[in-house]
Each structure stands twice: as structure tokens, then as C-alpha cells.
Amino acid sequence: MSIIGVIIATLVVGITGLIIGILLGVAGEKFKVEVDEREIRIREALPGYNCGGCGYAGCDALAAAISSGEKPVDGCPVGGAAVAEKVAEVMGVEINETxxxxxxxxxxxxxxxxxxxxxxxxxxxxxxxxxxxxxxxxxxxxxxxxxxxxxxxxxxxxxxxxxxxxxxxxxxxxxxxxxxxxxxxxxxxxxxxTSEQHVRCNSKDKGKDVKLSCSAGCIACKLCEKVCPTGAIKVNDNIAHIDYSLCNNCGECAKKCPVKVIS
Incomplete structure (x- = not known):
């Protein structure tokens, strides 16, 4: 092969590469997707577990949702208050402590x-x-x-x-x-x-049927309901339920429960 042939081949490859590079640059500029800088910073603040607990496929999707206003700044249940505070700072908003x-x-x-x-x-x-x-x-x-x-x-x-x-x-x-x-x-x-009282039963059966299945089931006797000073515990559908917004952790319901199903 002559030296001229080598030079021609080199020029063809070089010019072809240059043209492709220019076309890719133009295409990249024309079709580029703008990324919100806040989204990047929010993603850096998130814990990165990609657990899906927030309702999204992962932390990337959650960061996009928060930056667009679709999800609140405390949308990550895993990160808790610490992460929510960082995200709120990025978004320039205040957060109510939860x-x-x-x-x-x-x-x-x-x-x-x-x-x-x-x-x-x-x-x-x-x-x-x-x-x-x-x-x-x-x-x-x-x-x-x-x-x-x-x-x-x-x-x-x-x-x-x-x-x-x-x-x-x-x-x-x-x-x-x-x-x-x-x-x-x-x-x-x-x-x-911080809650200390919990009803450890899910049975909807009546008391006599509950006893046939388990010695630690709620029998819907309503004694817990009667002694609660704040009205935080109610018996509905044969099972006691605690309203934690009213409960003051006094423990009276647990003391009164005859089957000790309130821990």
C-alpha cells in the first residue's frame, strides 16, 4: 500500500469522525432534556435505599416528584426529619416537624x-x-x-x-x-x-369465638374504653382501636385489659 493511500484513508476516517461528532453535538443540543438543579440536589440529600417506601420506583423518581411539587419535602419516610430538613432547604420552604x-x-x-x-x-x-x-x-x-x-x-x-x-x-x-x-x-x-400503648389483636370475632382461637385476643369487653381519661381508645367491630393523637400513654387501658392484649 502506497503512502498516498494511507493518507487518503486517514483523511476519510478523520473527516467522517468530525462530521459524526458535529452531528451528535447538534443533536445533543437540540434534543437535550433540561434537568432541574434542585432535583439533583434533592437526590443527593435522599438516603439512596431505593426501597419504594415513598410510593415511587426509587430515589431518582422521588427527587423529580419533589422538585416538581408533586410530592412534599418530607416525602421520604426513610430519611425522616433530617432528610426532610435538607430537602426543604433546597426547595426554599419551611417544614412542619413530624x-x-x-x-x-x-x-x-x-x-x-x-x-x-x-x-x-x-x-x-x-x-x-x-x-x-x-x-x-x-x-x-x-x-x-x-x-x-x-x-x-x-x-x-x-x-x-x-x-x-x-x-x-x-x-x-x-x-x-x-x-x-x-x-x-x-x-x-x-x-x-413515642407511643407506648398498642392493641396487639386484629380479630373481628366476638369474645367467645376469640377465646376459642387465642388466649391473647381482644374480647371487645370495652373496659379499656371506659377507663381511658382522654377518650383515645374505642371498640369498633369487636376490636379496640387507639387514636394516637389523643393518647397520653397513661397506661390505664393496659392495666384494665383482662386478656392483656394491650401492651
């Missing part, structure tokens, strides 16, 4: 308190067992099945099966709500971190 929340499992039916209908041998998955006859082996169809579906979806190792029921580690819980969405019996709810 109390930390944690997940709570409404069941006290441990192995020694609940009764079984039969022995179950199969896949340990609450979502699948809800379709098994009787919704699993436990006599109470409202309580914790104990097969740990909530444990497997928790990204923070904050919930474990202890003595047949799920228990939450309040110090590790970030209120991401993944366990709430996973539980087929709707047993898990968010409660204030």
Missing part, C-alpha cells in the same frame, strides 16, 4: 397462646398460604401467619419472626411501609415512635 413513625404488628398470638387447626407442610409464604383452606394452620384467621413474608421484603432487617409472630425492631424500622403492603391480613400499621 413525629417519627414505626411499624407495629397487631397480633400477640404466640405459639403458646394461639391454637392450630392442623399442621401445615408447604411453602413458607404468607401470600400463598392465604389461599390454603382456612388461611393456614392457625385457628385465628386474622392474626399473624408467622411465615415471614414481611421479613423478606424489609430492606432494613427491622422485622423478624419470634415465637410464631412478627415483631418489629423499633430502632431499625424506617417506616418504609413495605411490610404493610406485603401482609395479607393487614396486620401491620404505622404508629408514633
Amino acid at each position: 413525629e417519627k413513625q414505626v411499624a407495629f404488628v397487631k397480633c400477640a398470638g404466640t405459639c403458646d397462646k394461639t391454637k392450630n387447626k392442623y399442621n401445615y407442610y408447604g411453602i413458607a409464604d404468607c401470600r400463598k398460604i392465604e389461599y390454603v383452606p382456612g388461611r393456614g394452620e392457625k385457628q385465628c384467621i386474622y392474626g399473624c401467619m408467622g411465615y415471614g413474608s414481611c421479613v423478606r421484603v424489609c430492606p432494613f432487617d427491622a422485622i423478624h419472626i419470634v415465637d410464631g409472630i412478627a415483631l418489629v425492631d423499633r430502632e431499625k424500622c424506617t417506616a418504609c411501609s413495605k411490610c404493610i403492603a406485603e401482609c395479607p391480613n393487614d396486620l401491620i400499621e404505622l404508629v408514633p415512635y
Whole structure:
């Protein structure tokens, strides 16, 4: 190959690359998507777990939603007040301080308190067992099945099966709500971190039927309701419910509960 051929080939490749580069530059400028600088700063402030607890696919999507005004500055349940404060600073707004929340499992039916209908041998998955006859082996169809579906979806190792029921580690819980969405019996709810009284039962059955299933179930006697000085606890649909905005943690309901289902 002559030197002229090499030079011509080099020029062709160089000119072709130059033209492609110019075209890409023009296309990039023409079709570029403007990114809100606030969105980038918000994303940097978020914890980065991408857990989905905020209702979005991940932290990138949440940052976009906050910067556009679609989601409030405290939209990240995992980051809590510290992250909300940083995001509020980026958005140039003030934030009302909110109390930390944690997940709570409404069941006290441990192995020694609940009764079984039969022995179950199969896949340990609450979502699948809800379709098994009787919704699993436990006599109470409202309580914790104990097969740990909530444990497997928790990204923070904050919930474990202890003595047949799920228990939450309040110090590790970030209120991401993944366990709430996973539980087929709707047993898990968010409660204030500072709350001390909780009704550990979810049964809608009448008292006599509850006793046939579990020795630690609410029997809807309403004694807790009668002694509460603030009217924070009410019995509806055969189960006691606490309004945490009214509860002052006096503990009178727990002292009066005959089945000790209020912890």
C-alpha cells in the first residue's frame, strides 16, 4: 500500500469522525432534556435505599416528584426529619416537624397462646398460604401467619419472626411501609415512635369465638374504653382501636385489659 493511500484513508476516517461528532453535538443540543438543579440536589440529600417506601420506583423518581411539587419535602419516610430538613432547604420552604413513625404488628398470638387447626407442610409464604383452606394452620384467621413474608421484603432487617409472630425492631424500622403492603391480613400499621400503648389483636370475632382461637385476643369487653381519661381508645367491630393523637400513654387501658392484649 502506497503512502498516498494511507493518507487518503486517514483523511476519510478523520473527516467522517468530525462530521459524526458535529452531528451528535447538534443533536445533543437540540434534543437535550433540561434537568432541574434542585432535583439533583434533592437526590443527593435522599438516603439512596431505593426501597419504594415513598410510593415511587426509587430515589431518582422521588427527587423529580419533589422538585416538581408533586410530592412534599418530607416525602421520604426513610430519611425522616433530617432528610426532610435538607430537602426543604433546597426547595426554599419551611417544614412542619413530624413525629417519627414505626411499624407495629397487631397480633400477640404466640405459639403458646394461639391454637392450630392442623399442621401445615408447604411453602413458607404468607401470600400463598392465604389461599390454603382456612388461611393456614392457625385457628385465628386474622392474626399473624408467622411465615415471614414481611421479613423478606424489609430492606432494613427491622422485622423478624419470634415465637410464631412478627415483631418489629423499633430502632431499625424506617417506616418504609413495605411490610404493610406485603401482609395479607393487614396486620401491620404505622404508629408514633413515642407511643407506648398498642392493641396487639386484629380479630373481628366476638369474645367467645376469640377465646376459642387465642388466649391473647381482644374480647371487645370495652373496659379499656371506659377507663381511658382522654377518650383515645374505642371498640369498633369487636376490636379496640387507639387514636394516637389523643393518647397520653397513661397506661390505664393496659392495666384494665383482662386478656392483656394491650401492651
